[in-house]
Amino acid sequence: MRSIIEYLREIVLGIWSLLKGMKVTSTYFFSPGKIVTQKYPENRKSLVMLERFKGEVVMPHNEKNEHKCTGCGICEINCPNGTIEIISKVIITEDGKKKKAIDKHIYRLGMCTFCALCVKTCPSNALAFSQKFEHAVFNRALLNKILNKPGSQLMKGVE
Amino acid sequence: MDIQVKELIADEKQEYIINMGPQHPSTHGVLRLVVSLQGEIVKNIEPHIGYIHRGIEKMCESITYPQIIHLTDRMDYLSAHINNEAVCLTVEKALEVDITDRIKVIRTIMSELTRIQSHQLFWASYGMDLGGQTCFFYGLRDREKILDIFEETCGGRMLVSYNCPGGLMYDIHPNFQQRVKDFIKYFRKALPEYDTILTGNVIFRERSIGIGPLTLKDAVSYGVTGPSGRASGFSCDVRKHEPYSAYDRVNFNEVIYNEGDTYHRYLARIEEMRESMNIIEQLIDNIPEGSYAIKMKPIIKLPEGEYFQRVETARGELDVFIISDGNKNPFRLKFRSPNFVNLGVLNHISKGFKIADLVAIAGSLDFVIPDIDR
Structure with missing residues (x-):
């Protein structure tokens, strides 16, 4: 009996840990303001490198x-x-x-x-x-x- | 031994030999592992190295000391700044130059930022090795912030070339302190995300806990240093035991675990990021005034003799040993690179585990192949 409870508990905790990770990713999915990706070839005109950059x-x-x-x-x-x-x-x-x-x-x-x-x-x-x-x-x-x-x-x- | 002969012997033992690498994505470079398998169980691993051997030690013998810096950048490219610092400290020790407190503090802050970005990339790529694609994006997102700080002050993003014998190439950028403070504030919030996504994840835990255990005795006898050694209880932090630069004036804990499995090697790196942030916070507000570079002679010649310096890179202990005959080039320069030594233990700890666990074990030792081959 104990082993069955332990087994079910592991399944529930495992799924819970996956859901917690999903919470982070879905937060980013629904808040596009936090996304930091630059659209490189399109933003070429406005892209300014820092002054010390060694080009x-x-x-x-x-x-x-x-x-x-x-x-x-x-x-x-x-x-x-x-x-x-x-x-x-x-x-x-x-x-x-x-x-x-x-x-x-x-x-x-x-x-x-x-x-x-x-x-x-x-x-x-x-x-x-x-x-x-x-x-x-x-x-x-x-x-x-x-x-x-x-x-x-x-x-x-x-x- | 020839591969055909090896296969004959393996046939007798009912073993199966496969090549992992040199182009395997989870070896993080061009490392070739010749793996003997019995079914799915790893019996023996033979690392073949040298695919990107550039002869850095030999090249150093024909160039001057300031020029060596751009080669050490390219050894362990993820802790480029710390490698440069090692050579600079050795040269300064030989010339008995007193560098100012400002140089020491800036070097320490830069080294810790380098350590954080290296561990971020470890976290990112380790997550991807074990099947978590999200980690790679989140890790690189945060690493980009440090690279921007580097770019603003040093001009380079990864291969910074910021140190030079006698100090630093340029003074810090006026925005440097503010940007580092912003980053620490940001990363204190982002680091718990790392734990939520990967550390607590049930699949990750099942694949890493208890895999590839390394005992303290073996860690010492194989000379495994860095976070991998400290996860086995081997107190080997050079920053604590032989403080260089400004490490003697900051409080930080040496992260030590006793379990020594893959999971704890991973945890040690996550905790080290926290300690690095503590170190930076103690130093960033009080960078002393002073000169950022000591005036050196145009041609640096070391006096005849042997010079030695240890530093702690993101992956373990890097030692620089210079024999000088009084010329402007070193007579012999030897690097004890942490990755080469850590690779030696791979066969020992992955015997008896499954081939899929080999990816987890090799990933947790965090190899950088150019540092192995040099």
């Missing part, structure tokens, strides 16, 4: 097409996996001196692990992270980017 490395240029990169190569040394390659050239300044300047700042997004060491160690704050997060392309070669814009020059006052 990709960019080199900010001002309106005169000037950047701060002196071509010192510290970012290239600090990069752990060869993402950054700097090709420098020698230019002759207005007062006739020879000076090293940047020709191409190559950034390979496909190899980048977003450790932020390049941005952090740059002595002239020439690099920054953008908030872009949709990086997918159809051709792998498009991931190799040249950060300095064509025809850009070093900003005045940056050594």
Whole structure:
């Protein structure tokens, strides 16, 4: 007799525990205000990433097409996996001196692990992270980017 | 041994060999378990690892100390911040740098947030392993809130790269304290939901209570640490026994159970989330003023010698051992990762149980495969 009572009790308690779980899920079912899902591709226009988000490395240029990169190569040394390659050239300044300047700042997004060491160690704050997060392309070669814009020059006052 | 030879031997013993993994969803990654079965009973398990071996220890020998941080992120990716902290603490110990209280407190808060989000994902995926799809959505919903906090302060969501030798990469975001307080308030209400949905559920209890018991003696001799070890009564919390960062100034309980079965390994993690919230609440209101990073030399060179540091990650004890020959790269760097050691006990505790229980047992040990393979 006792075993039958015990058996029935287990069944009732088991069903009760399932109902308690169902109560939580049904609460969410009937209160759609609590649902946190974002409809991603539809909300693309209003979607703003947080300011520190590490999207990709960019080199900010001002309106005169000037950047701060002196071509010192510290970012290239600090990069752990060869993402950054700097090709420098020698230019002759207005007062006739020879000076090293940047020709191409190559950034390979496909190899980048977003450790932020390049941005952090740059002595002239020439690099920054953008908030872009949709990086997918159809051709792998498009991931190799040249950060300095064509025809850009070093900003005045940056050594 | 060759698989064909093994099958011959198994035929004689009337055993049946199946491969669980490397692509099995409940191994949480690319872990391959060669399981010998007699009927439905598990006779022997042979884990095959190394499918995502990247040679992190060897790679560390050719890069500088600040660069190591981005590799330790990718070991146990669910406790990335704690792994980074381990390397940073070792380097700081070697250089005898005194880091400020602000760094210590921020690191502790971040570590505990990491622990909570790791256990949330454990809860989510463990529920799904045992057939509760709802858990996965609810667990990830709450984890998202922590990832947003990380994103705001560190810039990364999972692989944060927030520590660096000598401090932190950036100062905390002005919203950080408010968001953490909001999260704690929210999660104190959400955690009882976890208990209602899964802990009290009759199907879950039937499948986990008494399954895969691990005795204290075995836990010690196999070196099972973390919540899995503490569920067997093995007091192994590094935060308690060898406090690092700001753990010496907070009050918290070490969650210890004596039963050691799957259910209590699960309970230990749920309780640890509560303890982590207690730790964060004690620290969040009084983050001391000070610098967030100590000025280090541009090229960090450790003096010749051997350096060692233990930390408690979400899955157990992580040890970092550095041998330096005075150069900017370590001569040898060894990680004692908790998952690799915890995997060793899987064969021992799942012998004699059904093949379906193997999913429950392996899930309760909470493996992260990149940490096993490294």
